[in-house]
Amino acid sequence: MRFLVIYDSLKMLYFINLERKVGNNVNFKIRSKITSGYIALILCLIIGVIVVGFQVSTLQTERNKLMTNTAKVQTLLSTLENHTLNMNRSQRGYIVTGKDSYLDPYREAKANWEDNWNELNVLMEGRPDQQESLDSVKTHITRWIETAGEPSINLKRNNDEAGIKKFYREEVGRSEIQSTMATLGKIRSDEISHLASEAKKLDNVNNKIVFTLGLFLFIAAIVAIFFSSFISKSITNTITGTTAAIRHIAQEKGTFTSRIPITTKDEVRDLAVATNDLLDDLENREWVRSNATQVVKNYQGIDAIKQLTSIFLSQVARITRASYGSLYVRNDKEGKIFEQQTSFANSYTKIGRETIALGEGLAGQAALERRVIHLTDTTGYQMISTSLGDMPPKEVIILPITFEEKTIAILELATVNAFEKLDRIFLKEVVSSLGLTINSVLTRMEVVQLLNESRAMSEELQAQTEELQTQSEELQTQSEELQAQTEELTNINEQLEERTREAEEKTAELEITKSDLERNAEELIQSSKYKSEFLANMSHELRTPLNSILILSEMLAENAKAENQEEDEEFARVINSSGKDLLNLINDILDLSKIEAGKLEMIYEEVNINELPLYLKQSFTHFSNDKDVVFNVVKEDDVADVIHTDHKRFQQILKNLLSNAFKFTEHGSVNVHLYNPSLTKEQQRISEQWLAISVTDTGIGIPKEKHELIFESFQQADGATVRKYGGTGLGLSICKEFAQLLGGTITLDSTEGEGSTFTLYIPSLQTGLPNNVEMPAESIFEVPSVEETPDATQTDMPAIVEENFFKNKRVLIVDDDERNIFALEKTLQQHGMIVDSVRNGRECLNFIEKDRHVDVILMDIMMPELDGYDTMQILREDMNIELPIIALTAKAMKSDREKCIAAGATDYISKPLNLEQLFSVLRVWLTTEVM
Template identity: 35%
Template sequence: MSSPSSVDEQRFRKLLSRNVSLPLGVGVLSAVFFVSLITYLLSVIQWVEHTDRVINNANEAVKLTVDLETGMRGYLLSGDEHFLDPYEIAKPRIEVALNTLLELTADNPVQTDRLRRLQALQVEWANYAQSMIDLQRSSGDYRGAVKAGRGKRLTDEIRKQFEDVIETEQVLRATRNEDVRRTTIWSITLYLIFIVGISGLLAYIGRRDLLNLSTNYSANLAAQLASAERLEKQAWLRNGQTQLAEQVLGQLTLNLLGRNILQFCAQYLGTAVAALYVREEHGGLKRVATYGFSREQEELNQTIYSGEGIVGQVAEQARLIRLDAVPGDYFKVSSGLGAGLPHSVLVVPTSDDDRVNGVIELGFLRPLSERDIELLELIAGNIGTSIEAARYRQRLQEVLAETQQLNEELQVQQEELKTANEELEEQSRILKESQAHLETQQVELEQTNEQLAEQRDAMDKKNTELNQAQIQLEERAEELQRSSKYKSEFLANMSHELRTPLNSSLILAKLLAENPQQNLSAEQVKFAESIYSAGNDLLNLINDILDISKVEAGKLEVIAENTRVDRLVDGLRSMFEPLAADKKLAFSVEVQPDAPGLLFTDRQRLEQVIKNLLSNAIKFTEHGAVSLTITAQPNDHIAFSVKDSGIGIAADQQESIFEAFRQADGTTNRKYGGTGLGLSISRDLATLLGGSISVDSVPGQGSTFTLVLPRQYHEFGETPAAPLTFHPTPVTPAPVAVAVPVASAIPAVIPRFADDRDKAPFATRCILVVEDEPNFARILYDLAHELGYMCLVAHGADEGYDLAREFVPDAILLDMRLPDHSG
């Protein structure tokens, strides 16, 4: 007769075999089912993705057709070749897009036929578009061809075909999605029914057999449970010691060691908050690592004195303290969801060679167990040893650094001593040679003393002559200064005189380039445009020379007036945003909240300086951003900072760029253009306005030019007025002109110009031209008539004032250098 244990074992093996083999078979069937289902779904997904690719490519082709039509229409309307850029880009890409669609729809004959029809229509439209472009280029009657409607019919047919292609693909995608949804639902439903049935049968039979076996195993399990708990506790303790040993391995600093220990406690013991304190030389405790602290908690109680608080008592008594009833004002555990008190707190001392060298404070959100305390008592000694090793390594590194520094200093001193010894040997040799010469020179000196007495008398005579020569040099320096001033005045006058005929040439070249009579050839128009472009460059150079000459000659006037910062900013933004967008640069203007809203300065000169800095920033920046920032400065000043991400300026060239005709280097002139006068003029204007310009730049990273000005301008030697107060509707005072002496001139007698003053009252708008040069006045008079204006001409400021008061013209063209007054 079989024993009960043998019977139970046979029944258990039978139960085990059934409960393993049956789920295994079901698992294999499930795997086959899911592999088949996933394979089917992947196949359908690939076809859906194929359909999406067809739709996306079709939409891209539609966009390209729109770009083709937009580019052609833009060119036909404007005649500007730049409008053909999207047309030329989209032309080859539309052919590639249609070929790609043909390859993707090769399995669908209906779609293939539509796409071949689209290719034919696209070729026909391209021929039509090219004919329209050719007509525009040859100034033909393209409008009549457009009105015929052929292009619109082709475009409508192309769009309809594209819509049919996209609609067919969308229907196909919806059909496939519906099929896969229905198949998946039915497959999973049948599979679930099958699994539920098998699982229910297996559960019923298994429960019946397990209930019979459970009684027999209860006694054995109860006995094994106590043994397993003991083994688990020992394994848990050993595993904790092993993991801690891994965390403290390596050459770790004291802070990193502390973080690793606290992270181990958090992961292995489940602590919510923790802190590690290390004893210092004076006996106090310093917190070196934390876990779960907020920023405010990190800043509190970083140092604990001997015997202070629970941590200090643990260090002093060298014993563990456990808190299960935490007081209400104790340290709180906080997170993003809330805050609360820890359930239990454990404070453990760490030691090395029976000497307490640190304390670990741990907060738990659960009750403490005996194995928690047992583990901490086991690892406290290991932690203390690791702390002492880290402190020893830290002291060793400090001593090593000091040793290396002393070694370097010793090497330097040895080199210096070696050099000094060589110099001493050389000096000893020279002294020996000198001693031999001294004896010879002593005899010569006696003879020389006699000669020196004679030369002394001669030197007295020469000193008198030198004093007279110095007086003559001072007189010549004054003459040179006057000559330089005359030169600057002459240069300023000549720059002005050059501008008058140059302006005439520019206006005539512009009229020729516009070719209103259509009697010039394309080449002649191109020549006129070249003359106009070169004349503009020359005019800019003359303007720069005129400005710098005025500054050098002391003839530049400062007209100070109230200037609103917001209006100044709006004008600069509207001027430079299109320039930055043309170069694909980000452009921003920022007025800081502390910046003043009102300035009392020369707005024209201020705008000239800032415009020059912004123009340079955009010119020398290939990619990135350009910004203007306005901030308040101490002592009632304001700063305008222009920052770019351009080529940058080397440190040794940051002063030379402010010199006339100088830029960062020679190649910059050729690459970026310019005369090199802009920054020189800007610096002089900033100085004239009572401010300064500084630069901060790193090559390859960009530059920042900062213009600092006083908020209220005052002349040199003038006591500054009270600070300005910005109001929403300020009363603008009359502009204050800083008068600079101007050389007087005797106006020449100029015959009266036969203008339109006798035709008043005027039937059209009227322009007043104040110009003392007759030929240029005649050109402006003719240009005004050509533009449909009546024109009055005055050859002096007084006459212009009288005409302006009598006729009240709609606009005035004013020469800045008139024979009787300054413009």
Template identity: 35%
Template sequence: MPSQASRRKKISIRTKILSGNIIVMICLGIAIGALSMRISSLQDEIEYISSHDIQVHETVNQIQKDLLDMETGLRGFIISGDESYLEPYNSGKARWQTDTNKLKSLVIDNPAQVRNTESIESGLVDWMTNASENAIAYKRSGDTEKLTRFFAEKTGKDRTDALRIQLQSFKETEFGLTEARAASLKDRNESLIGLLYLLWIVVAAISVSTAWIISNTVIKTIRTVSTTIRQIAHQGESLKQRIEVNTRDEMMELGDSTNALLDMLERQNRRKDQVAHIATLLQEQNDIDAVGRQFLSQLVQVFNLPYGVVYVRSQSNQLVKTASFAQSSDNFGRKEFQLGEGLVGQCAAENRTIVLRDVPSGYAAIQSGIGQASPTVVALVPITFERRVVGVIEIGSFSGLARDDIELLEQLGGMLGVTIQSVKSRMEMEQLYTEAQAANEELQVQSEELNAQSLELLTMNDELKRSSNFKSEFLANMSHELRTPLNSMLILSQMLAENRQGHLSEDDISYVNTIYSAGNDLLNLINDILDLSKVEAGKLDIEMGNIILADLQLTVLSNFQEVAAKKKLDFAVTIAPDTPAWLETDGFRLQQILKNLLSNAFKFTEAGKVDLLIGVHANNAWGQQEIAFTVADTGKGIANDKLELIFEAFTQADSGTARKFGGTGLGLTISSSLANMLGGRIEVQSEEGKGSEFTLYLPAQRSIGQSDEAMASKQLATSSSSLAAADPVSIAVSEMPLSTAELRGRHVLLVDDDARNLYALSHVLESLEMTFTIAHDGLESMDRLRNGDTYDCILMDIMMPDMDGFQAIHEIRHTLQLSTPIIAVTAKAMKEDRDKCLEAGANAYISKPVQVQQLISIMVAQMKVEV
């Protein structure tokens, strides 16, 4: 392992990586500098070739051209004698000196070429002086003889040929020099490329070496750490192995941290083994005193303690000394403490560990054979079971206690608490077992009596079940028998109220409306009785959903404004400003409760007003917010002695044969039961002669802010519109949707065994200009369908002789394999009846008495689907 000094002088991995990168960057900088210098040199050579050699070649060419122009002009003048032919000659003569001087300056660095340039210059001078000028003079003077001799002696030609040879030699020399420079440039480029490759290899080697060295250091240490951990995990070693790291970087810190972790795990495992050993020994004890002695014996070995005391909580809530270690006298440790008394009592009262450090001498005397001394640290740890203090451990130490020692003591205190509670429970069970054996004989006698009573209760239970079943069957049959005649009565009265032929007077229409109203009241009575029976049987379904209180406000106003106007009462529905926009409840049942409360308020109010206030109410008893629906009226009020009676079935405050107000007394009973099913309640306050206040409280389970109201209104438009209930009498066929035109001419199979219903429904179909065929039971409907008759829709009654509607629908779907829409029209109004109809194969369900608009809407929807 590296020494501490070497560890302090560590070189971090970051430093190594930065050093390697700096070296690479230096090498790259050197390479870039050398490359820049070489490129600059090549650029100079290229510029020299492009600017110098090309100018030399161009200047030589220009001198050749000057010579050629002078010869051409001289030849033209000699032949023609025209002075204009001497213009090229004169131009060349004017330029040659400038061109030769330029050429001489370009090759100034080459003495041989300078001499060649001077030779060309002297040759031009000699040709012009001794040849061309003489020939021009001969021509101008007309001396033909001299001119002939001049050409015969070839004086000018020899000189011009010599000049051409000199110029060509000069050019060849320059071309050679240019080619030599180009070859040198090429060689240097190849050297530059080779240098670049060499530099790349050097930089790559440095980079790879640096990365290899650093990564090898990191990977080696990581592999060492992972190998050690893997060996510990898979081979079950005893955590003795440690990691050795020789590098002076973060890997050394990783190795040290891993070794520290291994040290901690080793300590924890050792403590766990000690705790497990103590727990095993304690499980073998059956006496609390023995448990305390065994626990202290093991505890002082684990922590190397000189003394210890265990106090256990008695049934009288006193902390009684149960065991001690190294007790020097009978007075070693008090016998008992009250809760809150002394440090022992305070430790138990506060259920927290108390540690005293730097304990003064003489606080406690710990003796041995050769002397005595006081501990330097005293600790008191509560013994707990399920967060309840069942005792206290007090220990002393000469060397002090570390934080993990205190945590282990607290853990051991919890374990000891479980053991003490287990021993107490075992002792109590033994005592109870003894008492149970003593009482067994008495229980046997009582058991025989209970058996006899059980048989009697079973008999009574069977009778109650039979009674309940009889009641349910009676209500279902009674509902069917009442709804069947009501169906025809309501449909026919509704059609008469329309007065489409105009035969009825206003009094006749009033009579018809009265008949309809009476039938509708009877229907409401049937519904109330069914609801009450469902509530009592626990079969009333609650469908929770989100309703918007603003929509509920509009619905209630529309339902009761006409009633308030007829009775000349003020009516208002108000929502308090701090009320949430939404409420999670069953909207239909909520409307049913409010309708009952408001109907009663209008019934018992002759003058004044009826109000519905919706607001927030804080229920201190439940600890949550509630939405309060308060129906207040200025009616006759209710006597205090009758406030409790009004919620009982078939009971009214205004009872007796001479009572003024009618009703069954079921509305408040059903409303109270529905409120309880919705998680709320109904409270009433009333003063006789001044009015009443009925308040429905519902839990505000979920609400949203005003910012979401627009979206909420859109999402719940359908559900909120379903709260509105229109008066069936006011509905006429002429006011129905334009989609009813689709029913005109359609053929319907009408299946019912009741002539009154057939009469009523046939008139509805005739008013819609539909054709229909009547079948009086399921067997007759099957015969008509087997004969090949086709129908656009089938209206099927359920309760029929021979073959009921369920069986008929099943046969149509499975035997005849027909997909004709079937609408079940039945007086069986229970939810399970609707489910049975749909399960049998019906497309839709409508209960009697039939609402004409609802029937037409269902037929339109089903025939659209069929089309």
């Protein structure tokens, strides 16, 4: 409640302030109007609330007072009753008991009851009926105390039993107590009825308050309605007026002549003033625009600068009411100098300077800074002349005319009046569009000038173009040449690529060759080891007979004088036999080395087997006779009469086997058995027809562990055997090698001390051994053969190598001179070559036709029938012969050599022949090309 009151008072203060403000402001604004309306309304409400609040508060106080009084009265009445009863009871108690202690309540009540009564009396003030009742109560109590209380107590104290009995009998004071109680009851009931009547009164006050509240609300409503209608009316009135004025202006369509009337002093007035300002501005702008348009329209289409500027200046001067005017236009590209183009003067005299430089004077400065200079203080300025006299201008304005941020012209105007702001705006407006026009006019003038110049130049160009045409054609030609060169380069490039590829292929081939060579090198090492072993053995074998020959021949020389003929004969015989041994040994070595060098060619021919037993008998019977050994040759009937093999080698094998058999057999027999062997598959693959020849002796035999060894070179059973039986030890090796070369094998079956059987199996081969057929020897009999034949051309045995280099090489000599052929043949044959010769080109062609296995051709040039050139050409081109042809030319003529090469000669050599040169050339061309 209190809070509300504070809040209300604060609000009051605020509104009072507001009220004061509003009062101060004469211009009563819309906002103020609205605000005051609300304030009035709120005031009404506040007053109402305060009044009602006060009434409510009063009501509440009264009610509280009423309730408190009633409660007190009730309490006091009860207390009074208690006191009365207490006194009565206590007096009785004392009288009965006689104990003084029973008197205490009596005494206390007697002391206090009067206070209570007084209090009640005060509360009952203003109510005479109640006070009267109270007086009666007081009277009764007082009488009781005087009549009943005190006397009875005193009686007791005096022990006046009789008095007491009497007292009781008379019932002194009883009525007093009863009437007291009755009176107090009456007071109590009166009090309750009093409370009810008071409450009724309060209800009436409450109803009054409710009514007051309603009244105030009603008044507030009335006030609010009044204010709102007044305020809204005043606002809408001004706005409607303004709107109407604006609508009217809009209907004027751009003339902007009417204005909004200003009647009020509120915000609408501000609106009207602002709108009117806008209209003023619009009118000014319209003026500027229309004038500027007019000016621009007038100078449009003019393409001479003088005319343009004079029209412009006169119009601008007229519109701005200027008295003097002058216009300068840039006269050079750099824009440093401005030249006067036109002037305007009321006096018709020439005015102003002829030129202005950039930055010179105010005009120049304006041009430089591209800003407008407006002078209002023009003391000492040029006088403006009228027909009546001269007067000074009042204001001068200088405007730079720009295009693309560059000053291209300057306008200067002077007036005796003043240049209004509007004039200045107008000037700026027209000047801005003039810049573009002046520039375009200037440009147009420049273009015209350039056009004239370019016409002159184009004629010159014409001439130059023709010249260029010629040059361009030349260039065209050159470029075609370049094109051709480029293509050539491309071709070369492709060739290069091709070559690179070939080189890479070659590299790969070389890699392969390299690994081949490495393998060969290893093999060489191996075979060289064999060779040294071979040599070590051989030198021993050679030394033995040589030793005897040397010693014996030395002795023979010493004996020459002694004339001991018998001894000499003996020596000679031994020397002879040693020589024979040596010869045999050397023959054997040669055979072996031939085999190893692979130079031994087998010549397959028919061998008559029918005659073989007879031949063997004839050849070996004398051995059997010498040694007392029986010699038998048995041939099975089913053995074929003829086989194909190398007759010579076949015989050699048999001879060796038989020689050995006789050599190691002292007595017993040597039997030869010819039969058809049963064939293994391997053997059948080589030939259908085989012959087996076994040689069985009853000699010393060979121990089992040496069966394989004896086929190796220089191996006999042991050293002693050699001394006893002689022989080279090469026989069986040779037999084995020959047998292999012929496609066959040799087997051995022997028991030491009982004898041996060597069996030769040999196939019948009409055309020789096919190259790709492997020799079966190793696989069947496990006889280790001599390692692969080493290449004879690459060893450290030069003599043999040189011998072998030309050996068996086939050369064809083509020459018509018998003596030449004879000489050449002899020389070449000495080197082991196989020589054929023909007399002319024709014969040469026929020869080659039949037999192409020639290693080299020596070709004479000058021949009858078909000469060397033609022969070579036919050999090369028609017959595709690639073997080397060495042309033999007569000395000198270089043209001959060139013809030789053109015809296909591999090399040439001059006649007469230098033999060393001939062999050099043969070596070069017979060397197998490695590259």
